[in-house]
Amino acid sequence: MGQPSTVPARDGAETTSPTSSEGSPAVSVRELTKSYGDVVAVDGVSFDVEAGTVVGLLGPNGAGKTTLIKSMLGLVVPTSGTARVDGIDVHTDPTAAYGRVGAMLEGARNVYWRLSVRENLEFFAGLAGHRPTEVRERHDRLLDQFGLAEKADVAVNDLSRGMKQKVALACTLSRDVRVAFLDEPTLGLDVESSMDLRRELRRLTEQEEMTVVLSSHDMDVVEDVCDRVVVVNEGSVVADDTVRNLVDLFRSKRYRFTLDSLPSRATRERLSSTYDVATDEWETVGDTVEFETALSDGERLHALLGDLLAAGCAVHDVTSVDPDLEDAFLRLTEREV
Ligand SMILES: Nc1ncnc2c1ncn2[C@@H]1O[C@H](COP(=O)(O)OP(=O)(O)OP(=O)(O)O)[C@@H](O)[C@H]1O
Structure with missing residues (x-):
C-alpha cells in the first residue's frame, strides 16, 4: 500500500476553518518548516485547531512533534512559515500569544517538588504577572476539580505520581489560558489517574471551551479524548482527520x-x-x-x-x-x- 497523502474530509467536502471567539482558529499553523542544519525536523506543515476541541498530535519517534509544539509555543523559531494562536503570530507578537497559552512539556518534572501544591499554582500564575489574591478563586476551583483541595498545603514531593501529574496540569491552567499544549500528559500514570485526567480534559473543553493540543504515544488516551488527530511522519502531515474516520479508513x-x-x-x-x-x-x-x-x-x-x-x-x-x-x-x- 502506498503512503497516503493528507487524508481529506470523508465526504470530500472542504474542511471548514473553525474559529475562536475572535474569528480565528484557536491554533493555525501554515507551511511551517524547521531545519536543524541538514535535518528537516518539520517540513511545510499546515493545520488548524478549532476552539474548544482536543487535537492529538501523533507520530513515531523523531517525527517532529516536539519541534512542532515548541514552534506553536514560540520556543523554536521556524525556518519558514507561521504559527498563530487566536490569530496572533507567536513569533512576531510572543507576549500577546504567551498570555493565551499554557504548556505542560515534561509533566511533573516542571513543577517544584519542595513547594506545596498551592505555592506551585501561585508561582506559575506569578510568572505571568498575577498576584496570588487575584487568582485565589481560580486556584480554589482548580484544586477542587482536580481532587487536590485536601493536599493544597502538602509539598508536591509527598504526593503520588498521578497527583503530581495533576498538579503539573493544574499549574498549566493556573491562569486563564485558552490553549493548552500537553506533551504526553498521561505518561507514567496508572489507569485510574489516567482516566481522571482524561475526564478533566474533556470537561475543560466541553464546559470551558478550552482548546487542547496534546501529543501522546498512548492510543487509548488519544482515542478517548481527541476530537481530531494530526499524524506526522518524517516532518510532514500524513493524516488529519477524526479518530473515527482514520479508523474507518482501514476498516x-x-x-x-x-x-x-x-x-x-x-x-x-x-x-x-x-x-x-x-x-x-x-x-x-x-x-x-x-x-x-x-x-x-x-x-x-x-x-x-x-x-x-x-x-x-x-x-x-x-x-x-x-x-x-x-x-x-x-x-x-x-x-x-
Ligand atoms: N535542537 C535540535 N538540534 C538538532 N536536531 C534536532 C533538534 N531538535 C530536534 N532535532 C531533530 O529533529 C527531528 C524531529 O525531532 P522531534 O524531537 O521534534 O521529534 P518527536 O516527534 O518529538 O520525537 P519523540 O517522539 O521521540 O519525542 C529529529 O530528527 C531530531 O533529531
Missing part, C-alpha cells in the same frame, strides 16, 4: 483467514510475494492455522481465496479484522501492524 481491509492445515512451503512463499502475507504470520490455533493480511478490495480477497483453494487448502473461515487507532497509526506511518 474491512484487513482479514483473518483460518485454514484446516498449514499450506506447503511453496504455497506460503507464493502468498507472501503475491499477497504480502508475512512468513512469520502463520499461527497454529488448536487444530487450525491462521494468518492475517490487508487486501485493498473485494477482488483481491476473491483472488486470494481462489489461490488457496487451487493449492488444495481448506478455508475454514474468513473474518474482517476491526482496526483501532493504533492499527491506523501504524499503517499511516508505514510500520508493520
Whole structure:
C-alpha cells in the first residue's frame, strides 16, 4: 500500500476553518518548516485547531512533534512559515500569544517538588504577572476539580505520581489560558489517574471551551479524548482527520483467514510475494492455522481465496479484522501492524 497523502474530509467536502471567539482558529499553523542544519525536523506543515476541541498530535519517534509544539509555543523559531494562536503570530507578537497559552512539556518534572501544591499554582500564575489574591478563586476551583483541595498545603514531593501529574496540569491552567499544549500528559500514570485526567480534559473543553493540543504515544488516551488527530511522519502531515474516520479508513481491509492445515512451503512463499502475507504470520490455533493480511478490495480477497483453494487448502473461515487507532497509526506511518 502506498503512503497516503493528507487524508481529506470523508465526504470530500472542504474542511471548514473553525474559529475562536475572535474569528480565528484557536491554533493555525501554515507551511511551517524547521531545519536543524541538514535535518528537516518539520517540513511545510499546515493545520488548524478549532476552539474548544482536543487535537492529538501523533507520530513515531523523531517525527517532529516536539519541534512542532515548541514552534506553536514560540520556543523554536521556524525556518519558514507561521504559527498563530487566536490569530496572533507567536513569533512576531510572543507576549500577546504567551498570555493565551499554557504548556505542560515534561509533566511533573516542571513543577517544584519542595513547594506545596498551592505555592506551585501561585508561582506559575506569578510568572505571568498575577498576584496570588487575584487568582485565589481560580486556584480554589482548580484544586477542587482536580481532587487536590485536601493536599493544597502538602509539598508536591509527598504526593503520588498521578497527583503530581495533576498538579503539573493544574499549574498549566493556573491562569486563564485558552490553549493548552500537553506533551504526553498521561505518561507514567496508572489507569485510574489516567482516566481522571482524561475526564478533566474533556470537561475543560466541553464546559470551558478550552482548546487542547496534546501529543501522546498512548492510543487509548488519544482515542478517548481527541476530537481530531494530526499524524506526522518524517516532518510532514500524513493524516488529519477524526479518530473515527482514520479508523474507518482501514476498516474491512484487513482479514483473518483460518485454514484446516498449514499450506506447503511453496504455497506460503507464493502468498507472501503475491499477497504480502508475512512468513512469520502463520499461527497454529488448536487444530487450525491462521494468518492475517490487508487486501485493498473485494477482488483481491476473491483472488486470494481462489489461490488457496487451487493449492488444495481448506478455508475454514474468513473474518474482517476491526482496526483501532493504533492499527491506523501504524499503517499511516508505514510500520508493520
Ligand atoms: N535542537 C535540535 N538540534 C538538532 N536536531 C534536532 C533538534 N531538535 C530536534 N532535532 C531533530 O529533529 C527531528 C524531529 O525531532 P522531534 O524531537 O521534534 O521529534 P518527536 O516527534 O518529538 O520525537 P519523540 O517522539 O521521540 O519525542 C529529529 O530528527 C531530531 O533529531
